[in-house]
Amino acid sequence: MPIIVLCTLYSCQSDNSLSKDTEVIKRRHFNIIIVPDLSNRLKAAGLIKDDAFIVQQFVSLIYPELITDDSKIYQEDVFRLDFINKLHMSKYRSETFSIDLARFKKEQDKRNKYLGIHEHSSAFQKDTAAFVSNLRNLIRGVKAERTYGSDIYGYLENLNDILIDTTTQDIYDAETKELLHNYHTNIIVLLTDGYIETSGTNDPHRSLSQTKIESFRKAYMLHGNNMALDSFLEQNRGVYAINPVRNGLLPYCRILVLQLCDRGQGLGANKHESLPDLKIIELLWKDWLIHSGIKRDYIGLYNCAATSDAQSTKAIFRKFLLKK
Secondary structure, X not given: OOEEEEEOOOOOOOOOOOOOOOEEEEEXXXXXXXXXXXXXXXXXXXXXXXXXXXXXXXXXHHHHHHOOOOOOOOOOOEEEEOOOOHHHHHHHXXXXXXXXXXXXXXXXXXXXXXXXXXXXXXXXXXXXXXXHHHHHHHHXXXXXXXXXXXXXXXXXXXXXXXXXXXXXXXXXXXXXXXXXXXXXXXXXXXXXXXXXXXXXXXXHHHOEOHHHHHHHHHHHHHHOOOOOHHHHHHHOHHHHOOOOOOOOOHHHEEEEEEEEOOOOHHHOOOOOOOOOHHHHHHHHHHHHHHHOOOOHHHEEEEEHHHHOOHHHHHHHHHHHHOOO
């Protein structure tokens, strides 16, 4: 059977020699990166759901919901946890924090055995359990050692093609006149309360602090004149907007942010019901991600109340991850 690999680079051009009757079959490979913000937010017990709980809901969907019976053949899906704080990376990187189907390449029998097709137990089940358990141990260790710190801005700025896969591959079967188009969907799931801390810099345009939120609220109350929040931000972009991240890989990514939370809420500190912290956080985050190159439809922002139970959390993951 004549098979032609047309390209394996960043983008594929259509081959004029292909028949007009060619059927194009698209095969998506997930590249999903879970990124927990192991900052001072971990002290907010009771306000946020345990990150391990969130990740548990995610891994429970990998198979058979993300990897379906229709798509599991030769899938190159990779699901991993990554670290913002490089201190955590050097200390915990050796633990099991990835589910990698790409390693099986064309060995479909091994892939099926790993997933446990038609089996009651599998190596995949053991790996997903270890994934969650190791994250729980990591969080416990960070709390005990007080090694907080999480520069989300710097993390996105330094993303590289080791993590983000922009390659595509077209394979043409001349006998069946089918063109198999392989592509990757890069999804970053950030677990954060929305307060952006930075390391090694005091640049307010790379961070989002409580002080900045308070300043925005006071200015809007005094000078907003009931205009839309995004219009007020646009007029005062130089003062309040977070500088866009300059990284050419971000337009190839989708970003889902979970656990946005008002740190002062549980302490009774935030009494600004008309314009609470969360509303400002969501405004500034959406503006920041859009100006950093993420398409509006591929941005998801959810507060901690939205992930208060397993069913709601899974629903969010399904809606965002399965979006075409």
